[in-house]
Amino acid sequence: MAKKTFDFEKSMKRIREISEKMQLDELTLDESMKMFEEGSKLIEECQNYLETAELKVRKIIDKESGQAEEF
Amino acid sequence: MIHEDLQTVYSVGEITQYIKDIIDGNDALQNIYIKGEISNLTKASSGHVYFTLKDKSSQLPCVMFRNFGFSSTNFNFKQGDQVMIRGSFSIYVPHGRYQFYVREIQQAGLGMLYQQFLLLKSKLEEEGLFDEKHKKTLIEVPEKIGVLTSPDGAVIHDIIKTLKRKYPLTELLLYPVMVQGEQAAAQIIQGLYYFNTNPDIDVIIIARGGGSFEDLSCFNDEKLARAIFNSIKPVISAVGHETDFTIADFVADYRAPTPTAAAELAVPDILDITNEINESKLFWLKQIQDKVSDQKIYLDDTFRNIHQQIKRNIKSAKKELYYYARISGSSSLREKLKVFQLQLIERINKKHKNSFFQLKMNEYRSLESLHKTLKKTKLNFQNNIMERIFINKRFLESEQQKINMLDISSTLKRGFSISMKGDKLISSVNDIEIDDQLTTIFKDGRLISKVKNINK
Numbered sequence: 001m002a003k004k005t006f007d008f009e010k011s012m013k014r015i016r017e018i019s020e021k022m023q024l025d026e027l028t029l030d031e032s033m034k035m036f037e038e039g040s041k042l043i044e045e046c047q048n049y050l051e052t053a054e055l056k057v058r059k060i061i062d063k064e065s066g067q068a069e070e071f
Numbered sequence: 072m073i074h075e076d077l078q079t080v081y082s083v084g085e086i087t088q089y090i091k092d093i094i095d096g097n098d099a100l101q102n103i104y105i106k107g108e109i110s111n112l113t114k115a116s117s118g119h120v121y122f123t124l125k126d127k128s129s130q131l132p133c134v135m136f137r138n139f140g141f142s143s144t145n146f147n148f149k150q151g152d153q154v155m156i157r158g159s160f161s162i163y164v165p166h167g168r169y170q171f172y173v174r175e176i177q178q179a180g181l182g183m184l185y186q187q188f189l190l191l192k193s194k195l196e197e198e199g200l201f202d203e204k205h206k207k208t209l210i211e212v213p214e215k216i217g218v219l220t221s222p223d224g225a226v227i228h229d230i231i232k233t234l235k236r237k238y239p240l241t242e243l244l245l246y247p248v249m250v251q252g253e254q255a256a257a258q259i260i261q262g263l264y265y266f267n268t269n270p271d272i273d274v275i276i277i278a279r280g281g282g283s284f285e286d287l288s289c290f291n292d293e294k295l296a297r298a299i300f301n302s303i304k305p306v307i308s309a310v311g312h313e314t315d316f317t318i319a320d321f322v323a324d325y326r327a328p329t330p331t332a333a334a335e336l337a338v339p340d341i342l343d344i345t346n347e348i349n350e351s352k353l354f355w356l357k358q359i360q361d362k363v364s365d366q367k368i369y370l371d372d373t374f375r376n377i378h379q380q381i382k383r384n385i386k387s388a389k390k391e392l393y394y395y396a397r398i399s400g401s402s403s404l405r406e407k408l409k410v411f412q413l414q415l416i417e418r419i420n421k422k423h424k425n426s427f428f429q430l431k432m433n434e435y436r437s438l439e440s441l442h443k444t445l446k447k448t449k450l451n452f453q454n455n456i457m458e459r460i461f462i463n464k465r466f467l468e469s470e471q472q473k474i475n476m477l478d479i480s481s482t483l484k485r486g487f488s489i490s491m492k493g494d495k496l497i498s499s500v501n502d503i504e505i506d507d508q509l510t511t512i513f514k515d516g517r518l519i520s521k522v523k524n525i526n527k
Binding site for chain 1: 210234235244261344363
């Protein structure tokens with residue numbers, strides 16, 4: 001299986017973090033804009049991920065080695 | 072054809088009583104145990120309880136009399152319950168009906184197995200294996216879910232169906248185990264070990280469908296209970312139906328009434344996540360818009376102040392211009408001054424408006440840096456305007472002189488002359504004093520003279 005380049009949970013965590021920081025008064029507009037750009041990118045990635053996701057089901061066929069096959 | 076005189080003829084009551092005596096006198100039918108399922112349950116207002124005990128092949132009418140120590144109020148069994156009853160057969164003569172008179176009732180299968188279950192439950196409970204403080208929390212978005220169940224049957228398919236619908240972003244790894252019989256507990260323990268040593272697994276589901284107390288007894292295994300307790304990964308137990316409880320359910324971090332509910336519990340809803348993501352962006356935009364409108368208010372104020380300042384400057388410039396116009400006493404000069412004034416005001420306004428327009432265009436991107444540089448540029452801008460007004464004033468003054476000259480040249484041609492003191496026109500003897508040096512302009516030249524005498 002290909003190594004994942006996108007970490008959904010981490011992205012979600014960052015999105016929530018941004019939402020929290022965005023509420024702070026001391027955050028300058030410039031910083032807000034930068035965060036917005038970063039967040040928008042994450043959101044796009046998450047949306048793509050959500051759209052393409054498909055449940056994978058595998059069954060272990062060899063309990064010793066943990067070898068599994070599509071179920 | 073029945074011949075009465077050849078046969079003994081009984082009345083209904085006689086023969087019924089006769090049969091009753093036989094049954095009552097037969098030890099094989101007295102004080103015996105029968106097991107079956109409760110149906111047609113009636114709790115009479117008299118306090119007696121009536122039901123039919125049935126199994127696949129037959130049914131038996133049963134009665135429990137209040138004076139036997141039962142009452143419809145403390146009768147805890149319900150329709151469909153598997154029970155074991157103790158009592159005796161007899162016949163209720165008025166109805167000619169045989170029935171079973173119940174002396175004692177208990178849940179069926181409450182033998183050794185149930186006793187063991189209760190013992191183990193209280194033992195583990197005392198040890199603290201069921202304590203809330205040991206319950207692990209579920210990860211919000213599991214990447215991989217380990218399922219311990221039979222690969223056959225509805226359970227695994229219910230779980231797959233639920234995950235596909237609610238959160239298809241995950242991966243399900245099925246570790247097939249027997250869910251009934253002697254080997255079941257050991258297999259499930261192995262599965263728990265396997266999933267605990269597999270770092271990708273975020274949560275483990277142990278599931279099986281409903282069954283009898285005996286069928287589920289492998290989930291009342293002490294070793295399995297300890298394996299669940301020792302699991303590093305959170306365990307959701309979904310064994311049997313909603314009403315069935317096993318030791319595995321008590322010790323697991325979460326108990327789900329059905330396999331479907333276990334899958335529901337393990338994952339978030341993809342719709343909730345999608346909504347959250349979409350709402351985040353809107354929320355951010357709102358935050359930024361609030362910040363921008365704060366900045367805009369600030370900038371608007373600043374520009375309004377500058378605007379006021381410019382207006383004041385223009386006003387004072389205007390005053391001065393009027394002054395020159397007035398002292399020059401010339402109407403055409405006034406006209407020209409007016410035009411020049413308008414041009415000047417327009418130029419200043421235009422510059423001002425352009426800046427303001429550009430500001431609006433770019434404000435969403437650059438309000439912040441504008442805000443920072445504004446303090447500096449505000450001064451420069453102001454100075455610049457002031458300088459422009461000053462230069463224009465100087466220009467105006469020199470223009471005014473030229474205009475003055477043009478305006479008076481026709482008068483000069485007619486032989487008149489104009490006297491000036493410095494760069495000021497002399498229109499009255501009150502403007503001069505003795506010994507003042509005057510310049511007198513003629514149509515073809517100028518002379519400089521000294522005042523010797525003034526006659527008023």
